[in-house]
Structure formats: C-alpha cells, structure tokens
Amino acid sequence: MTVCGAVTTVSTRTSAQSASIGRHTSESLSAHRIPAPGAPVRSGFLTLERGPISSAMVFSEVESGRTDAELDNRVRLWDYEAPYTPHRFVVVEGARRGHHHVVIRVLLLIDAPCVRGVRGVGAVGKVAMSGKLTCASKSTRPGSRERSAGEVLCRLSNAREVELRPSMKNQFKTRIQRLPTTVPRVDILQQLALPPLLWFAARNRCEDTRSDLRAHTATANTVPDTASVVSTGDARAEAAPKPRWGARPEAWGGLCGDCMSELDVEVKVSAEEAVEDIGGGDLGPLSTSRRSTPSSEACDALFVVQWGGGRLIIRDDPTAVGDYIANYIAKRINDFAPTPEKPFVLGLPTGSSPIPTYKALIKLVQDGKLSFKHVVTFNMDEYVGLPRDHPESYHTFMFREFFSHIDIPPTSVHLLDGTVKDLVGECEAYEASIRAAGGIELFLGGIGEDGHIAFNEPGSSLASRTRIKTLAYDTILANARFFNNDIAAVPRMALTVGVGTVLDAREVVVVVTGQRKSLALSRAIEDGVNHLWTLSALQLHPWALIVVDEDATAELHVKTVKYFKSIERVQDEVERTQAELKAGGRAGGQVGSME
Numbered sequence: 001m002t003v004c005g006a007v008t009t010v011s012t013r014t015s016a017q018s019a020s021i022g023r024h025t026s027e028s029l030s031a032h033r034i035p036a037p038g039a040p041v042r043s044g045f046l047t048l049e050r051g052p053i054s055s056a057m058v059f060s061e062v063e064s065g066r067t068d069a070e071l072d073n074r075v076r077l078w079d080y081e082a083p084y085t086p087h088r089f090v091v092v093e094g095a096r097r098g099h100h101h102v103v104i105r106v107l108l109l110i111d112a113p114c115v116r117g118v119r120g121v122g123a124v125g126k127v128a129m130s131g132k133l134t135c136a137s138k139s140t141r142p143g144s145r146e147r148s149a150g151e152v153l154c155r156l157s158n159a160r161e162v163e164l165r166p167s168m169k170n171q172f173k174t175r176i177q178r179l180p181t182t183v184p185r186v187d188i189l190q191q192l193a194l195p196p197l198l199w200f201a202a203r204n205r206c207e208d209t210r211s212d213l214r215a216h217t218a219t220a221n222t223v224p225d226t227a228s229v230v231s232t233g234d235a236r237a238e239a240a241p242k243p244r245w246g247a248r249p250e251a252w253g254g255l256c257g258d259c260m261s262e263l264d265v266e267v268k269v270s271a272e273e274a275v276e277d278i279g280g281g282d283l284g285p286l287s288t289s290r291r292s293t294p295s296s297e298a299c300d301a302l303f304v305v306q307w308g309g310g311r312l313i314i315r316d317d318p319t320a321v322g323d324y325i326a327n328y329i330a331k332r333i334n335d336f337a338p339t340p341e342k343p344f345v346l347g348l349p350t351g352s353s354p355i356p357t358y359k360a361l362i363k364l365v366q367d368g369k370l371s372f373k374h375v376v377t378f379n380m381d382e383y384v385g386l387p388r389d390h391p392e393s394y395h396t397f398m399f400r401e402f403f404s405h406i407d408i409p410p411t412s413v414h415l416l417d418g419t420v421k422d423l424v425g426e427c428e429a430y431e432a433s434i435r436a437a438g439g440i441e442l443f444l445g446g447i448g449e450d451g452h453i454a455f456n457e458p459g460s461s462l463a464s465r466t467r468i469k470t471l472a473y474d475t476i477l478a479n480a481r482f483f484n485n486d487i488a489a490v491p492r493m494a495l496t497v498g499v500g501t502v503l504d505a506r507e508v509v510v511v512v513t514g515q516r517k518s519l520a521l522s523r524a525i526e527d528g529v530n531h532l533w534t535l536s537a538l539q540l541h542p543w544a545l546i547v548v549d550e551d552a553t554a555e556l557h558v559k560t561v562k563y564f565k566s567i568e569r570v571q572d573e574v575e576r577t578q579a580e581l582k583a584g585g586r587a588g589g590q591v592g593s594m595e
C-alpha cells in the first residue's frame, strides 16, 4: 500500500492537463476557499479535510446537464493519503440554488462495517468505475442496476483490480489485493490504496430511515446501525451483525438534515469493462450509464460530514490544552443534555497531564456553564494494594483534583478498587458496570512515556479488557515522582481498563503534553497500530481526538504537524461559515463539528 501525505489533483481533459497533475500540499488544499453562501460554486472549491484513510477520492461535477465528456473535463480527483487513522474523512460540500445545479458529490466514507454487513456478496474481479457521482435519488432495490454505495464499496473492496474508466485509466490506476470479505475495516481501508471507493450512500438509505435517524439525533446518544444506513437493501446486509460505531449524533443530524436530503450520491460504475464475478456474486453487473439531474434544488449550504477517526489538536502549552479539552467535554455533556435516566458516561484518567483539564472543568462548573449532576464517571486505573486513602491512590487523586470541586454525586463515581481480595472479580464487575451504564460516551485518557494508555503497558493486547496488569519498569520509574522518588514505594501492579475497553467508548480524547511524551505520540500516530505503543490502537477508533501541546510534537514530522494544523484551519473556517448560515436560518443544523 502506498501511503503518502499529499493530494493529487487529476484533470481528465487533455494530455496537457494531465501533465499538470500536481502534488499539492495541505496548504494548497486549504487554499480552496469555501464559497460564501449563495456564491457560485466552482469546480475545485471543494475543500476536504484529508482523511487518514489510505487514500480517498472525490469527484466533483459542476453544473448538471452536460454530456459525460464535458463533465469528465470537470472532474477533479483528489487522492488523499494520510498518515493517521483510517476512518475519518471530512467533506465540505457546497452547492447552490439555481438552474445550474451544482453537483458536487463527494464521497468518501469509509467504514467497513458496511463491508462486513454485506459480506457474502460476490467478489468482483475487475471493475471499471466512471467516478461520477450525480445527484438524484436512486433505488437500491435488490436486482436494480443502480447500486448503492454500500454495494459498490463492497464490490470494490473485494476487487483485485480497480480501474477508472478508460478516459481516466492512464492517469490513475491502482491495483489492490483481493481482500477477504471479513477483514477488519482498518485492514480494508489500509489495503484499499486506491481511489477508495468508499462511497457513502447518503440519500438512498437515509431517506428510508430518515425518521429513525432524526429520532436518533433527538435522543442524541444512540447511533444508528451503519449496516442499515449504508446497506444495499440486501436482506443479508440487514441481518448482518451490528457494527460498533462511534459516530456522533451531530454527524447523523447532518447527514439527515434538510440539505443533505437533497444530495445524493451515486457511484456510476461503467459497463465498459467486463465485470467478472469471482465469488458467487449475485448482484448482477455493476453497470449504469444514466446520468440524472438533481431532483430538486441543490442545497445551498455547506456541509461538513465527519465520520469518526482521528484528529490531532495542537495547542501552545498544557494550560491551553486543558482549556481546549474542558470546553470540548463541556460541549459534549451539554449537547447530550444528560438526565437521571440517561446520564452522560465519562471515562477519566489520572496523572499530571489531565490536571489543567480538571481545573478548567471545575471553573466551568463554578461559572455555572457545566454540571456533573447527571454524569457518571469511570476511571481508567488504580494501583493494586494501595489503600484508597493513600495520598497517591488514584482514588485520592481524583477526589483531590476533581470530584470534590464539582457537583457530581459520589455515587456516580466509579473507580477500580485495588485493595480487594478478588481482583479478577473486581475487574469483571467493573466491565459489567460500564456496560450497565450504557457504555462510555467519551473516554478521556492520558499516556505514559512508553505510549501506554491507562496502564496498558507495551505488549498489551489491543483487545484487552479490564484486568490486573504488572507495571513496566519504565512506568514504575516514571511514577516514582509521586512517591518521593522512592522506586520501592511504587506499586508493582495495577488494575486497568483494557485497550478494548477504551476502544469501546463512543469517543476517545487523549491528552498528551510535554516533550517526554513526544516519541510515544509519534509512534502512535505516525506508525501503524502496534501493541508496543498501545495509544496507537486509537487508529482503530472511529472517533478519536488527541490534544497535545507544542512540546509533545517534537518527534513528529513537520508534515504531520502541518497537516493536522491545516485540518483545524479548514474546520474552523467551515464552522464559522456554518454558524453564519445558521444565524441566518439557512443551514440544517450543526453537522459533525468537533469543537
């Protein structure tokens, strides 16, 4: 798989244009200004947050009613490859009213639960893809020649070779390995080093399940089943196991908002190339040549669709990091509007890194901007054998640094007890009480210098659950500072939630500050998923955010830092525009904001 950090723009018009295929930096990406509301949308304005997917492809068409050839001339292809988690992709989508329907289709949405959902569908040997997305609603009835995104994704993810149609073929051709149908989504994404074919079936299913989705948005803490949203309509897909899915309700609100309802996505798969079913496929040829015009006015709003995945926020110093995270958490809790029946379940860490966050949260509570009355907390870990009232027990730490300053009922606080006889039973009961609380909505974490999250030391299973863990010598050394630098006083064992427990949270936010964490940060986000740096498991999480200070970026590549900063700029710009639109009553609600 190729992974590079650049954006490729491909024009399909002429060879001269082909020669102009350029490698753009993320700066030039952000130079694509988002048009003002109502302004004409030009080809190429599309602004993307480069996703950490292996690559991504976006086509835009501007103005409908043209011949295919003309449209081809206007197709822009961005091929994104990025170093970080493979789940997240943001599309800023714009269109405007008028008889020139701006049809900017994007797609990209990558999540392989939908692949899992449709597993068993026949593999495709070779697919030619027109790469055009149009804007009309399409049926996804089984047997229909129109294929939904889920189907196409499924097919392409099973393809051994994917080609664009002839007009683009010479410019872009990628081979991928044939993938087993059941590989985890990350593997799929990482191996789809091609125009990734991750097409998100916005309207097809969205429309069907629209009221459900709205209900989800309203209740704000449940997330619809991906398979049912991106599925093919195939009964097997419907019956497939429900994927664990970390998208947040705002994202769904966006997908199902009024504007989005006017957008549809269809991947046209050309019949110019033979489609060879090699795995007992029963979907028929992936073929459609019909172009459609938008069924109604295209939306005139800007969209951000965020769909899980990793994001790195860089702030100047630990205080700014703490402020950022505190505001972020406060917004989550406030948006969630917790009640006694439906509390917000928050996972919490100890250590020095989260202290500025705790301070800022305390201030928000004191200022009346946040309440923990209906928040239930679960801490990550606790030393074994340290009495709860020991000054360095995590129990003491949490009450000293946080709980005693906020309005949380003590009964809503959960900490592992490392003093009990039956430590295994304690761990099992802890997992059970997390489940009973409905799972963790947001897990805040810190990391050790060796990249451990909670006490998941190097070598921990990435599927681990709450358990007893022997501490690494490095961790004992690092934590000796809390025990008067007496290494012998540091407990040798701890109870800790597992990496799997953290990954189960619907959202994970990790604080990383200080240069001593910089190597761990770089290993976790610039290298692959690795049990030696357990933070790297966040790459598997669909909705993860790491907030760091400048010092912690010391070991990162300059391009990594630039990339994430550019994302934030784009995000800010989008959110400002959205706020303006909203203020003017023109946008369909908050869409996927991370802030």
Ligand SMILES: N[C@@H]1[C@@H](O)[C@H](O)[C@@H](COP(=O)(O)O)O[C@@H]1O
Pocket: 349, 350, 351, 352, 353, 354, 380, 381, 445, 446, 447, 448, 449, 453, 454, 455, 475
């Ligand atoms: N078990 C805790 C971790 O949860 C924490 O993230 C880490 C970092 O501590 P600090 O933030 O003080 O560097 O310390 C301990 O190892």
